[in-house]
Structures are given as structure tokens and as C-alpha cells.
Amino acid sequence: MRTVFWEDNQVKMIDQRVLPARFEVVAYSDHKSVARAITDMVVRGAPAIGATAAFGLALAGFESASTSTGDLLADLRAAASTLKASRPTAVNLAWAVDRVMNKVSSLQSPSADSLRQFILDEAQRIADEDVEINKRMAEHGAALINDGDTIIHHCNTGALAAVDWGTALGVIRTAHEQGKKIHVLVDETRPRLQGARLTAWELQQYGIPFEIISDNTAGYFLKAGKAQKCFVGSDRTAANGDVANKIGTYMLALAAKDNDVPFYPVVPTSTIDLSLSHGDQIPIEERDPEEVLGLEFKGERVTPKNAKARNIAFDVTPNRLITAIVTENGIAYPPYEKSLRRLVLGE
Ligand code: MRU
Numbered sequence: 001m002r003t004v005f006w007e008d009n010q011v012k013m014i015d016q017r018v019l020p021a022r023f024e025v026v027a028y029s030d031h032k033s034v035a036r037a038i039t040d041m042v043v044r045g046a047p048a049i050g051a052t053a054a055f056g057l058a059l060a061g062f063e064s065a066s067t068s069t070g071d072l073l074a075d076l077r078a079a080a081s082t083l084k085a086s087r088p089t090a091v092n093l094a095w096a097v098d099r100v101m102n103k104v105s106s107l108q109s110p111s112a113d114s115l116r117q118f119i120l121d122e123a124q125r126i127a128d129e130d131v132e133i134n135k136r137m138a139e140h141g142a143a144l145i146n147d148g149d150t151i152i153h154h155c156n157t158g159a160l161a162a163v164d165w166g167t168a169l170g171v172i173r174t175a176h177e178q179g180k181k182i183h184v185l186v187d188e189t190r191p192r193l194q195g196a197r198l199t200a201w202e203l204q205q206y207g208i209p210f211e212i213i214s215d216n217t218a219g220y221f222l223k224a225g226k227a228q229k230c231f232v233g234s235d236r237t238a239a240n241g242d243v244a245n246k247i248g249t250y251m252l253a254l255a256a257k258d259n260d261v262p263f264y265p266v267v268p269t270s271t272i273d274l275s276l277s278h279g280d281q282i283p284i285e286e287r288d289p290e291e292v293l294g295l296e297f298k299g300e301r302v303t304p305k306n307a308k309a310r311n312i313a314f315d316v317t318p319n320r321l322i323t324a325i326v327t328e329n330g331i332a333y334p335p336y337e338k339s340l341r342r343l344v345l346g347e
Contacts, residue, residue: 001025002131002164004043004052006124009062011055013043016160020201031060031079038086038093041192045161046235046271047130050092053083054123057100061116072112076104076119088283089244089314090235091273096126127163133268133328134165141171141231141266141326142178149228150183152218152256155246156198157233157266168231168266169199171326176208184210185221189246191292191311215248219255230256234267241319241336242279243267247312253321262323269327269344279316287311 004013010027011034018024026042028034034056037043043052060079066072080097087093100122104115145151151172155161158169166173176182184203189195196212203210213221221227230252236244243249243265256263276282289309295302303309325332325340332339341347 002127003045003048003160004055004127004163006055006058006120006127011052011059013037013052014160015042016044016198017042019160020197028056029059030063031056031083034059035082035086038083044194045156046090046092046233047134047162047167047268048160049087049090050096050270051123051127051130051163053086053093054096054100054126056083057097058116058120058123061119067112069110069112069115072115073104076101087285089285090271092235092268092270095270096123099126130163130268131165133270134162134167134170135174136328137167137266137268137326138165138170138174140328140331141168141264142175142180144262144264144324144326144331145171145175145180145182145229147180148182149180150185150221150226152185152187152221152227152230152252153199154187154195154215154230154232154249154252155189156194156202157231158199158202160198160202161233166202167233167268168264169202171231171266172208173206176206182208184208185218185227186210186212187215187218187248187252188212189248190215191295194246215251218252222255222259222261225259227261230261230263232263232265234265234271235314236276236282237265237267237272237325237340238276238279238282239272239274239337239340240278241322241325241332241334241340242282243317243319243322243325244279244282244284244314245317247315250315250317250321253317257321263317263321264324264326265317265322266326269329272327272340272344274341274344279318282314282316284315285313287313
């Protein structure tokens with residue numbers, strides 16, 4: 001089953017807040033609820049939220065009672081800005097919404113109803129293409145994995161983070177299907193535990209051997225020579241190859257570099273933002289401190305009452321720590337200013 005899909009005039013998605021305890025699919029009939037689902041991380045992962053926002057825009061079209069194309073376009077523009085504001089770091093969100101809106105603007109005098117159908121078709125195309133792109137990326141990335149490798153993976157970048165298959169975890173899955181024996185060390189990924197909850201759940205489904213480690217354990221395995229590669233995703237990659245990804249990625253990359261372990265972000269070209277020259281320009285989401293403070297151990301809250309916390313959701317890994325960047329169009333090596341432009345624009 002896909003992570004997000006359109007069925008019975010609704011946007012449906014796997015509720016990632018309750019996995020692995022429960023597998024539930026939730027349905028939304030209006031774009032504001034879809035935007036809230038993205039903010040609340042019912043659905044998460046850069047490619048998944050891009051496709052979800054595109055389907056949200058399709059809902060906005062059907063929600064609008066406007067009979068004139070002009071009025072419908074005004075409603076769509078308002079919905080587009082609501083959806084784009086739902087999370088700031090992953091550029092796929094704006095990329096998907098802008099792709100639909102740009103195509104809509106280029107249509108020659110469409111009727112309101114044909115516009116509604118066009119948006120739904122385009123959202124479906126984005127979703128279908130995502131799966132195909134992930135599989136191409138996975139083929140390129142799997143060539144970097146050797147039989148017997150132990151791989152450290154951060155956050156969740158699997159089928160749940162995309163429409164299907166996934167980015168970095170998709171690479172691992174393809175290498176496994178090619179018959180390579182792989183072991184995955186799964187960073188639990190505080191504070192929302194996407195690794196311990198979602199990546200571990202996915203690896204179990206695929207039959208890939210893994211062990212969950214607390215995030216601060218990765219350095220131990222890297223220094224001991226017990227991990228041969230690190231694979232991660234990205235929410236936004238700047239033109240110079242700086243990579244914004246789930247908080248903790250930067251520390252993992254530092255420890256990998258210090259121990260000469262290759263570090264590979266796996267990045268669809270929709271995640272590359274060539275308008276930003278370097279990673280410090282990437283907007284970084286800060287979330288509710290309660291996600292850090294509310295952690296329970298043996299049924300008790302671990303933090304003292306009235307304690308304060310910071311909950312920075314992403315960090316930027318500078319390009320000097322990155323061995324290569326895997327995209328669906330091939331693998332980019334330094335200098336990334338040139339190699340990424342070539343893979344994104346064909347220059
Ligand atoms: O906050 P999340 O769970 O949406 O963060 C997800 C990640 O950081 C992933 O690594 C990223 O989206 C790229 S993988 C598809």
C-alpha cells in the first residue's frame with residue numbers, strides 16, 4: 001500500500017503517529033485538514049509531504065464552489081499558501097504545489113471543472129513519478145553497497161517517507177533484493193523516534209537484519225570499524241551540496257568523516273534547491289518542546305515539571321562531510337556546484 005493516495009474523493013494516508021503499535025489509514029476531505037496532517041506529522045518525509053500537498057490542492061479544487069475559472073484560481077492560490085506553510089524545511093512541499101500551480105497557469109482558458117480534474121491528474125502524476133524516481137535512485141545507490149556491509153541509517157527514509165519505496169532506505173532495500181547481505185544500525189532518531197518506530201518496522205517487513213541504536217551510539221560503531229557506510233535522506237539540498245536533514249545527521253556525518261566512513265545522502269532532484277547557494281539559507285523548523293519533554297520511561301515522564309527544551313527538527317551537514325549524493329539521474333561527486341547542476345538541469 002502507498003503511504004498517501006487518492007480514493008473516493010479523499011486523500012488517504014497511513015497514520016505515522018501510531019505506528020508500529022497500530023496500522024491505521026486516515027482520510028481527509030478538505031485541504032486545511034491535509035495541511036494540519038502535514039504539520040502534525042500524520043504524514044512525514046520530504047517526498048511524501050510533497051505528494052500529499054499536491055493531493056491537498058486537488059481537494060481544494062473540489063471544495064471550492066466557484067463556477068468561474070478566475071474565482072477558482074483565487075481559491076486555489078489561498079489553498080496553495082496554506083499547504084506550503086504547513087512545514088518549512090522540506091522543499092518538496094513548495095516544489096509540488098508550485099509545479100501544479102505553474103501548470104494550471106499555463107492552461108489556455110480551461111473551464112473550472114476541467115481545471116479541477118487537471119489538478120487531480122497532476123497530483124497523481126507527482127505520486128506515480130515519486131515511486132519511479134525512488135526506484136531509479138535505489139539502483140544507482142545500491143551500486144555503492146558491498147556484500148557484508150553494515151550501514152548506519154538516520155531517521156526514516158523508507159516507503160513511509162515517500163509515496164512508496166523510499167530514498168536512503170530504498171537504496172538499502174534494493175541492495176538487499178539484489179542478494180547483498182546487509183546489516184542496518186538504525187539510529188532511533190530523537191525526539192520523535194522515526195528510526196526506532198518506522199524504519200525498524202519497515203526493515204522487519206522487508207526481512208533485512210537490523211539493530212536499533214540510540215543516536216549517541218553511532219560514533220562508537222564508526223570508531224570501532226564496525227560500520228562501513230552511512231546512508232541518509234535530505235529535506236533540502238543547497239546548490240553547493242550542503243544537506244538539511246533530520247536533526248542529528250550533522251553529528252553522524254562528523255563522526256563518519258573522522259573515521260573515514262563514506263557518508264551518502266540519497267536525494268531526489270525535487271529536494272535540490274538550486275536557488276540557495278549554501279545550506280545556511282535553508283529554513284530550519286523548530287517544533288513544540290513538548291515533543292522533547294513528553295518522553296516517558298516506564299510510564300513516567302522523564303523530565304522535571306516546568307523544564308524547558310528546544311526542539312530543532314533539522315540540521316545542515318556541510319558538503320565537505322559528504323562523500324557523494326545519490327539522485328535519480330546518477331551520483332554527484334564534489335564539486336557539487338557543478339555535479340548537482342548537471343544532474344538537475346542536464347547542464
Ligand atoms: O521530520 P520528518 O520525519 O519529516 O523528517 C524526515 C527526514 O528527515 C528524512 O530524512 C527526509 O525527509 C528525507 S527521506 C525521504
